Amino acid sequence: MYRALATANEFARSGWRVTVLTAGRDTFEQYTGTDPSLESQIDPSIDVVRVPFEWPAQDADIRTYSWLRAHLPQVWHRWRAALDTVTFPERGYGPWRAPLERAARRIQETDPVDLVLATANPYVTFAAADALFEEGVPYVLDYRDAWTLDVFSGVTLASHRSRVGRWEDRLIARAREIWFVNAPIRDWHADRYRVHADRMHVVANGWDPELLGGDEPGTETRGAAVSPMTVGDGDRSHPRFGYLGTMTRMVPLAALIDGWELAKRRGSLPPHATLSLAGYLGYFAVPDPEMLATIERGRAIGVSYDGPVPKQDVGDYYSRVDVLVLALGAGRYVTSGKVFEYLATGKPIVSVHDARSAATSVLDGHPLWTATESIDASAIAAALGRGWQLSQTADATQRDAARAYADRFRRDRQLAPRLRVLRDVATTPSESRG
Amino acid sequence: MRSIVLLVGAVDGAAAVPEFVRQAPDDVRVCVVLAGSAPIEGVDVIVVSASPLRPLRKVTAKRAPRHIVDVLLRRSNAAGFERAGARNPAALGALESADVIVALDADAVPLAWRAGRLNRSAAILNGLQAGLRALRVT
Secondary structure, eight states: OHHHHHHHHHHHHHHOOOOEEEEEEEHHIIIOOGGGGGGGGGGGTOEEEOOOOOOOOGBBGGGGGOHHHHHHHHHHHHHOOOOHHHSSSSSTTTGHHHHHHHHHHHHHHHSSSSSSEEEETTTTHHHHHHHHHTOOOEEEEEEOOSSSSTTTTBBOOOOOOOHHHHHHHHHHHHHHHHEEEHHHHHHHHHHTTTTGGEEEHHHHHHBBBBTTTHHHHHHHHTSOOSSOOOOSOSOOOOOOEEOOOOOOOOOHHHHHHHHHHHHHHHHHHHHTTTEEESSSSSSSSSSSSSHHHHHHHHHGEEEEOOOOOGGHHEEEEEEHHHHHEEOOOSTTTOOHHHHHHHHTOOOOOOSSSSTTTTTHHHTTTTEEEEEEEOOOOOHHHHHHHHHHHHHHHHHHHHHHEEEHHHHHTTTHHHHHHHHHGGGGSSSSSSGGGG | OEEEEEEEESHHHHHHHHHHHHSSTEEEEEEESSSSSOOSSSSSSEOOOSSOOOOOOOOOTTHHHHHHHHHHHHOOOHHHHHHHHHOOOHHHHHHHSSSSSOOOGGHHHHHHHHHHHHHHSSEEEEHHHHHHHHHTTT
């Protein structure tokens, strides 16, 4: 979600008049978990048009449930999924296609659009872009994930002949540009759609200086000190490890807690070391109970779950941590928005993920980075121990080098080349609506 | 003081109780209605059956027909919890007087759904976060 906000802001900063089509506030509050602090970060020049979205499968009010849903939820969910995909092949989001397209056309009628940028998932947003394409408006597809590729397993999820495949074929063929968050995902799509590969670009997530208390983009000091934080500023006998990010079932949480326990038992970490886990448990507002149980297991050995952290408090969270733990699901296509924030702190980072992960290519070269050799307790324990050592021994030169390394991954630097190219779409961007 | 009843039909729901208690505001009295014994601190606990809590069972395509039969014949874990809760006077009393009733796992939903007929005014919700939101803490 944050990538979408930052992209809209970056367009606005570059002189585009931006209208954002999004769901109502209640959608985020009820279904996905929300960070109200983000709303204040929307560029004031941006118009936000809210299109009501209902998601019956995520409705938590049991009074509205039928007998079937209460007693045979699996059957009900199958029926619901079939209903959802009647107009667009995306479970949960399909019914949003019609209202979203109507809203897009309304905007086009009242104040014509020069360019649509559709960010997914949900992929139904691409359908709205396609609707305006029928009226001559070019569009950019921004893949924050992948539709036809399982980024964890690398398995192709939809053939070209499937409904999803046919939709994606058409959307990619018509797109002005297609953006991906990392090179492995971009390369996979370039291979699948070779004719359109030249329009596929990597726009990495990057990090935002304002979120970490650093410089505002566009100022003279841009590129100087990234963050005021220091390394190893905590109590040496009470090192604080932290993980901040959404924890899905793909994150090796159980292995991390096993590794943490082993590191303490072996003496690789001081007895009073703590590990704070923060962020949503699972993709939705309802925390995953299995993950809660896993975390509970670690409570006696200094593991705590600190819940979601509002974006505006992220800098404060990082300032209270000595070593950052980057735990990610397996797979070479897996990337993370958090890896960029982690870089920006200039603090030691312990990677607990598959070495083939796209995050590895971001971190490789960072002077205060160490990674587990495999996802098992012993290797993770050793990596955590190395992370603690880094936090104790890092000198000023290494800290400066870590910040300098991070600077290349600023978000504005990821978007700038694309914005320069897209400027040609509108003859006079400052007077156009994008 | 508002009263909230948490329904726990499986191990999965029991795991969410400490998190709920941690995030619940002070002016809320929490009562847990449980399918089996499990150590839970800081809350009133009503145990409605002596059998141990079971984890939620994944219903695979292969198991689906049998599962549907079990549900229809009221032989599933969820049906057992629903029956036990409906027969337990303490649980019934708690459900009738609750301001908020929360099913913390799928096996607790049928009892929560049935509670809708016992208590016409309570918010009856599925999942920890929805319960906390009802208490206006999230």
